[in-house]
Amino acid sequence: MKKSNKIFKVIVIFFLVFLYAPALLLPIFSFNNSKVISFPLSGFSTIWFEELLYENTLHNALFNSLLIAISSTILATILGTLVARASTRYIFYGKRISITFILVPLILPEIILGVCLLTVLIQLGLDLNLWSVVLGHTLLITPFSTLIMVSAFNNLDISLEEASLDLGMSSFQTFRIIILPMVSPGLISSLLIGFVISLDEFIIAFFLTGVEPTLPVYIWSQFRFPAKLPSTMALGTILLIVSLILVSLFEYFRRRMELYNYYSVGLDQK
Amino acid sequence: MNKKNIRNPEKIVDLISIKKSFDKIIAVNNVSLGIKEGEFFSLLGPSGCGKTTLLRIIAGFEKPENGDVFINGKNVNSVEPNNRPTNMVFQNYAIFPHLNVSENVGYGLRNTSLNKDEIAQKIEEALNLVGLEGYHKRASSALSGGQRQRVALARALILKPRVLLLDEPLSALDKNLREQMQFELRQLQKSVGITFVLVTHDQTEALTMSDRVGVMFNGKVDQVASPEEIYNKPQTKRVASFIGNMNFFETQYLEKKSKTISVSHKDLGNIKLLKSNIFGVDKSKLTIGIRPENFKINNKNGKKQPKSFNAKVVEKSFMGDTMLYGINLRENDHHTYRISISDIKNTPSPNIGEEISVYFQEDDIVAYYEE
Amino acid sequence: MYFSEHNKKGWRLLGVPFIFAIFLLAVPIATMTTLSFWTQDYLTLIKTITLDNYKQAWFQPVFQTLFARSLIISLTVTFITILFAFPIAYYISFYGGKRKALWLFLITIPFWTSYLLRMFLWKVILGYNGVLNSFFEWLGVITEPLTFLLYNSNAVVLALVHGWAPFAILPIFVSLEKIDRSLLEASNDLGDNNLSQFFRIILPLSMPGVIGAVLIIFIPCIGDYITPKLVGGPEGLMIANMIQVQFSKANNAPLAAALSVTSLLIVGIISLLFVFLNRKYLRNY
Incomplete structure (x- = not known):
């Protein structure tokens, strides 16, 4: 038993190295004072970060991406919350099939989603712009929001809502004082995850964006120019740090959600 | 005023022909029930009998399909839970996990015109009432099961409801705490004078705490009476077998007199039943019920009591304060009847396999016409 | 009455998201399917129903090769990933002790960093003048850069395994x-x-x-565009790259649609196969 334990530990550590090593190259080469990405390292420098400050296309792309990420995340979280509430609270005709249908984007390859949406927009003769990407991303993120909000509402014992009504509060007050604070970790998780997904999504944006690039589309275009490599690495480093912060926040709020669950139900149902 | 909207003011809660079903399953079937002002009333029944649904109909969480709910003489059919003079203690207590003890207890006072100091004063009083002095700032997550229940009680009582509804409030507690809380709840009810309606599946709980008990089966209320009456004169066979233990014997109908009916049983002999102990619709077949403690064992050498019969001991177990026996009446009949002896010292103690003589009093017997 | 009340309230909530999904999912899939039966002559669509696109998609060697390669690559990736993921999930679940959550967190973090950049890094690592070659030359292990590292199916498999392994661990762990x-x-x-x-x-x-892990990895891999384009070279291209080419440069949207519908069918059939396997397992145990 002891020995197999050790073998497993070696596999896990090897795996973690494999997992993280490529990502570690980002900070290493973004601070490396050389135009080529290769060993040996030549010296410390921050010029690749400085270069980013003067890239107007990058700033535009960043602005576009933020606009898309914020809009689609908020839209998807609203939709996901509606689905989750309906799913956890009511029994109705066609519930299973309609909710499964809304979750379908989870199991469709993104390229297919992109092709489908593009086909419709072209057939309708609509122009491609940032809003078409917002719609595509909302479609993609809604299933994630739904799943997160379903677990948030599952943690919200229905008797808490009833207790509030019973103690004289109106439905709106109950929503504001009980439901909203209690599902807020779920809402924040959904917003964070949606934001990260949208910010990172390439293929749908690539298909639907028209002339205005998003951040991943911009990065993609930079891959063609070897001279731009080091500054792309620098950009990657910044993105890595931003995602790390967002994902850590997500993890924090996810645990808050579990905590509520534990205290409101867990203790009593021993 | 509409005549239908005024009811007997003595009944704080009056339910008239209530019916409620979920997806074709009838949870409450045409129930009429009155609960008196200031009493401790229990709804007792096995799980799934509709008692919780009935409680939730009083609270307003479920809308009955048929019938009327009157609270304090007013028809509240279309009144939402937040506007009814009832408050509820939920089965899992429903303590708001993101609020502390004070915030939970004072929750319902937000919508009143009281100022901050008055609210603080009321919270203080409510916490004292349930024995949680000094717990104001305690996080609700740091409370034990018993404390959570006290918070739930304080939170409901602070609003001075006309009726306090309790949905299996003790089922989540362990045995010792449960017994203590039974006693405390009873005391609390007497001191605040508010009508309590308790839902429980635990007969001991219902019998020890209540002024009156309503026993429910399959969406129907079989009997509403005091605990003593429920125990001694259960009006239906299922009440008789649900509350405590009951030995049933099928009998032959002999004759009817002005106050008694005579029946015969192949082993117990001829028995004269009091008419006031017979329940159900007059039929030719009667099943009689005798509680295990109403059987006594004859001393071997002493004089036999008038109503005696012979039996064989097949089971024997010592329960501390009582001795339980299982007996068979015939060699080829393996149905086991129960005897419970509380006066262990002065009663013979036969062993398994021994033949004994058992006697009973005719007045203790209840009887039911077979459906 | 109970039911109809729920019906009303449930649909009042679900209505908007459902209509949204109809317009952005059902309608587009239907449109794409319709388009796949039409043909395109330069920029004009010919709206006569024909199976020509499917004949091409299914029987032309180019497309057959691409479908076969996509299928082989994604199945290989799935297999290797599960082989990796299982012992790791096993270790965390059985020997993770109190630090299970931390282990899982460490493993899933990379998944949330830019997929595009992670795949691109493999190009940087495996390239002719890349990190690995320059590192080995610097160490003196090799004198000439290794050329077999980049621009083939193996590079695609390696990058995809790296990209998707974290996500395979979660369902197995659960x-x-x-x-x-x-x-x-x-x-x-x-x-x-x-x-x-x-x-x-x-x-x-x-x-x-x-089975859950298989589906989670197989579906996005078979439709992946980024990885083959970055590290696959001409020998490692997959079906998604062809769909994109047909859509843009080749100006043959109907053929792209037929290729998409075909991919969708393949994904559907293989997923159902795995789900069926799962059912069989559940029935036995």
Whole structure:
């Protein structure tokens, strides 16, 4: 038993190295004072970060991406919350099939989603712009929001809502004082995850964006120019740090959600 | 005023022909029930009998399909839970996990015109009432099961409801705490004078705490009476077998007199039943019920009591304060009847396999016409 | 009455998201399917229903090769990933102790960093003047850069395994966590050793998680565009790259649609196959 334990530990550590090593190259080469990405390292420098400050296309792309990420995340979280509430609270005709249908984007390859949406927009003769990407991303993120909000509402014992009504509060007050604070970790998780997904999504944006690039589309275009490599690495480093912060926040709020669950139900149902 | 909207003011809660079903399953079937002002009333029944649904109909969480709910003489059919003079203690207590003890207890006072100091004063009083002095700032997550229940009680009582509804409030507690809380709840009810309606599946709980008990089966209320009456004169066979233990014997109908009916049983002999102990619709077949403690064992050498019969001991177990026996009446009949002896010292103690003589009093017997 | 009340309230909530999904999912899929039966002559669509696109998509060697390669690559990736993920999930679940959550967090973090950049990094690592070659030259292990590293199917497989492994661990971990530990004691008590216990108890009971992981990896891999384009070279291109080319440069949207519908069918059939396998497993145990 002891020995197999050790073998497993070696596999896990090897795996973690494999997992993280490529990502570690980002900070290493973004601070490396050389135009080529290769060993040996030549010296410390921050010029690749400085270069980013003067890239107007990058700033535009960043602005576009933020606009898309914020809009689609908020839209998807609203939709996901509606689905989750309906799913956890009511029994109705066609519930299973309609909710499964809304979750379908989870199991469709993104390229297919992109092709489908593009086909419709072209057939309708609509122009491609940032809003078409917002719609595509909302479609993609809604299933994630739904799943997160379903677990948030599952943690919200229905008797808490009833207790509030019973103690004289109106439905709106109950929503504001009980439901909203209690599902807020779920809402924040959904917003964070949606934001990260949208910010990172390439293929749908690539298909639907028209002339205005998003951040991943911009990065993609930079891959063609070897001279731009080091500054792309620098950009990657910044993105890595931003995602790390967002994902850590997500993890924090996810645990808050579990905590509520534990205290409101867990203790009593021993 | 509409005549239908005024009811007997003595009944704080009056339910008239209530019916409620979920997806074709009838949870409450045409129930009429009155609960008196200031009493401790229990709804007792096995799980799934509709008692919780009935409680939730009083609270307003479920809308009955048929019938009327009157609270304090007013028809509240279309009144939402937040506007009814009832408050509820939920089965899992429903303590708001993101609020502390004070915030939970004072929750319902937000919508009143009281100022901050008055609210603080009321919270203080409510916490004292349930024995949680000094717990104001305690996080609700740091409370034990018993404390959570006290918070739930304080939170409901602070609003001075006309009726306090309790949905299996003790089922989540362990045995010792449960017994203590039974006693405390009873005391609390007497001191605040508010009508309590308790839902429980635990007969001991219902019998020890209540002024009156309503026993429910399959969406129907079989009997509403005091605990003593429920125990001694259960009006239906299922009440008789649900509350405590009951030995049933099928009998032959002999004759009817002005106050008694005579029946015969192949082993117990001829028995004269009091008419006031017979329940159900007059039929030719009667099943009689005798509680295990109403059987006594004859001393071997002493004089036999008038109503005696012979039996064989097949089971024997010592329960501390009582001795339980299982007996068979015939060699080829393996149905086991129960005897419970509380006066262990002065009663013979036969062993398994021994033949004994058992006697009973005719007045203790209840009887039911077979459906 | 109970039911109809729920019906009304449920649909009032679900209405908007459902209509949204109809317009952005059902309508587009229907449109794409319709388009796949039309043809395109330069910029004009010819709206006569024909199976020509499917004849091309299914029988032309170019497309057959691409479909076969996509299928082989994604199945290989799936297989290798599961092979990796299982012992790791097993270790965390059985030996993770109090730090299970931390382990999982460490493993899933990379998944949330830019996929595009992670795939691109493999190009940087494996390239002719890349990190690996320059590192080995610097160490003196090699004198000439290795050329077999980049621009082939193996590079695609490597990058995809790296990209998707974290996500395979989660469902397997969850199914391992669900195994009641007293079952293991019971099996030991009945004479199983650790190895036979693994094959008779742990593996069968964790099968739903494995199937889940298979679907989670297989579906995005078979439709991946970025990785083959970046590290695949001409020998490593996959079907998604062809769909994109047909859509843009080749100006043959109907053929692209037919290729998409075909991919969708392949994904559907293989997913159903795995789901069916899972059902069979669940029935047996």
